[in-house]
Amino acid sequence: MSNWFSIEKIDKITYALSEYKHSEIPHSYLLIGNEKALLIDSGLGVSNIREEVEKLTDLEVIVLSTHIHWDHVGGHKLFDKYYVHENEKNWMTEKPFFTLECIKQNLVRGANEFPKDFVLDDYEIFKKEPERILKDEDIIDLGDRKIKVIHTPGHSPGHICLYDIKNKYIFTGDLVYRGTLYAFFPTSNPVDFKNSLEKIKDLDVKRVFPGHNSLDLSPSIIPRAYEAFKDIEEKGMLKHGSGLFDYDEFRILL
Template identity: 65%
Template sequence: MKNWFTIEKIDDNTFAISEYKHVEKPHSYLLIGEKRALLIDSGLGVGNIKKEVEKLTNLNITVISTHVHWDHVGGHILFNDHLVHEKEKTWISDKPFFTLECIKNNLRRGVEEFPEEFNIDDYKLFNKDDIKIVKDNDIIDLGGRKIKVIHTPGHSPGHICLYDLENKYLFTGDMAYNGTIFLFFPTSDPVVFKKSLEKIKDLEIRKILPGHGDLNINLNLIKKIYEAFNEIEKDGMLKHGSGKFEYEDFKILL
């Protein structure tokens, strides 16, 4: 199989690196500054994302996790410099949230064919003790380009969005996308998720760049999701086990 990754140019210094051949359809994003580059998430770990990144820049790469779920950190093992929110550091350095067996099963269920160079038996969990941490409102300076960390827990305790201060791009991870928002994990919290939506819904945003699915996102999506959470809360259903709520552009699974 050729071209496991699809590279889409957002602008001259921003690229989406997508894995559309898997049912999760995850996106990683390469942000290039004047002095270094930032890779937001690293996908499934099926193809070699580092090779794709090196085609686009020769700068040193820092990888930052929107959150430490299996479909966002699979390629981390290929890089040396990593950032993660402090609340999920132990998921990398001590107690992984997903087991190796669970990840392999998720990979198999989501794809018809792997690339020839990928052997699922060789798949390894990313584990690192000295990983660097970020906190809410931290600024990552890439040289001529500054990225703000916004702590947006709910989907997971250390979930973050990344806000490109100059371009007004918001990289939303699993906070907002055209698909099913999953909040049924034991470490998910629908009430906290709604509070996180409050933090980002009024930002000046020129482009929403999600963690999954369609890249053509309507700029009012975050407010629509927030309104949906308000409705669910008013009905007394904003809690685990309430089921699936379906809307025009997204679904919510509690």
């Protein structure tokens, strides 16, 4: 299966690389400037995302993920360097974000088939020190295209959204998408999650690009997710163990 990735051209300088053949449906994004390119998230790591990226640009590619969870960093091993937020700076080295066994189970559970050249037994957790440590409001400079780092903890402590200033695109990782939003991990923080949504809800956003599921989102999903978290807070249930809350377009697991 050579076409593991579905490539969608969002505009002349922006692509989504999606893994629809796995039930996680992760999306990675390639943003091209006039000097450098940026890969936001690198997918499951079962097919070579670097080859796909190199078909789309000759520029140097900066790699980062919205957070260090297995389904967003699988392709990091194919690149020499990556950036990470300071709160997760050791998650690719000392602090395992998921066990190898758990990742393998998740991979198998979500796929009917894998690419021919993928060998599950050879899958390893990639360990490497980051090249650059990011913090809130840092700018990633691609030349004529500046991408702002917005620290949005909650799903994980070093989660970031990326804001493409000129195009008014926001890449929201696992903070907002259509489906179940996860704030139940031991390293999740439901109150931070709400505060992060509040932080981005009034941004001037033309398009929202999520880490999973449907790419067809209205920017209003951000304030709606914020309102949902606020609703849970008003019920006194914005804490771990409160369970699953259903708001049609998304559900929230605490």
